[in-house]
Amino acid sequence: MWDIEKIKTILPQREPFLFVDEVVEIDPGKRIVAKRYISPDEYFFKGHFPDKPVMPGVLIIEALAQTSILLYATIYPEIASAHPYYYLAKVKSEFILPVFPDDTLILEARNVKIISTGGIIEIEARVGERIAAKMTASFSVKKKNESQNES
Amino acid sequence: MPNEFDQEIKILVAEVAEVSVDKLDDPNVSFSDLDVDSMKALEIAAAVEKKYKIIIPEGEIPKIKNLAQVIDMVKRLKG
Numbered sequence: 001m002w003d004i005e006k007i008k009t010i011l012p013q014r015e016p017f018l019f020v021d022e023v024v025e026i027d028p029g030k031r032i033v034a035k036r037y038i039s040p041d042e043y044f045f046k047g048h049f050p051d052k053p054v055m056p057g058v059l060i061i062e063a064l065a066q067t068s069i070l071l072y073a074t075i076y077p078e079i080a081s082a083h084p085y086y087y088l089a090k091v092k093s094e095f096i097l098p099v100f101p102d103d104t105l106i107l108e109a110r111n112v113k114i115i116s117t118g119g120i121i122e123i124e125a126r127v128g129e130r131i132a133a134k135m136t137a138s139f140s141v142k143k144k145n146e147s148q149n150e151s
Numbered sequence: 152m153p154n155e156f157d158q159e160i161k162i163l164v165a166e167v168a169e170v171s172v173d174k175l176d177d178p179n180v181s182f183s184d185l186d187v188d189s190m191k192a193l194e195i196a197a198a199v200e201k202k203y204k205i206i207i208p209e210g211e212i213p214k215i216k217n218l219a220q221v222i223d224m225v226k227r228l229k230g
Contacts, residue, residue, distance in 0.1 A: 119193070
């Protein structure tokens with residue numbers, strides 16, 4: 001549906017901080033499903049933890065936040081294509097199961113309320129059928145010239 | 152004395168805005184005095200949309216400046 005090249009036209013993040021590989025389902029404005037393969041070679045496994053690699057929860061949040069941006073882009077493609085700044089404002093998260101090397105995260109974001117300047121989204125990360133983490137997040141969106149005017 | 156409907160919205164807004172209910176006893180107290188910023192205003196909009204099954208247009212959200220305006224907006228959109 002959306003490959004990594006399309007995703008890179010929307011997300012400002014790049015490797016090794018890009019946490020979405022592909023988008024596999026889009027219900028425009030309502031829901032999006034993405035995937036990210038967690039390679040055993042991920043840089044963070046070297047330290048988290050050397051003897052028992054586990055994906056840090058904060059990086060699962062990052063993967064979910066990046067998926068949220070992709071959902072936003074299905075509603076406001078013209079704003080997203082201008083590469084605004086995205087600010088994560090609030091996160092309420094729950095971590096249910098650990099994510100290990102070789103797992104594939106399935107990231108599903110649902111629109112609670114999205115407007116042009118921000119949104120609230122419910123998102124979950126699954127490995128297979130198991131829910132690894134879920135969160136409700138709010139984020140704001142500022143066009144680059146708006147942010148410059150504030151600083 | 153607020154009616155039951157107004158009281159219900161007041162409790163919901165207090166919960167979402169993370170302020171004690173008595174801080175909203177005056178429905179005209181400015182949200183900015185309660186540290187309710189634009190993101191919290193969006194959360195309030197989402198919460199009342201869900202509870203009352205209404206859609207708040209984007210243009211209405213910046214007008215959410217106090218509880219009285221939230222109550223008026225919900226009543227107007229509920230019809």
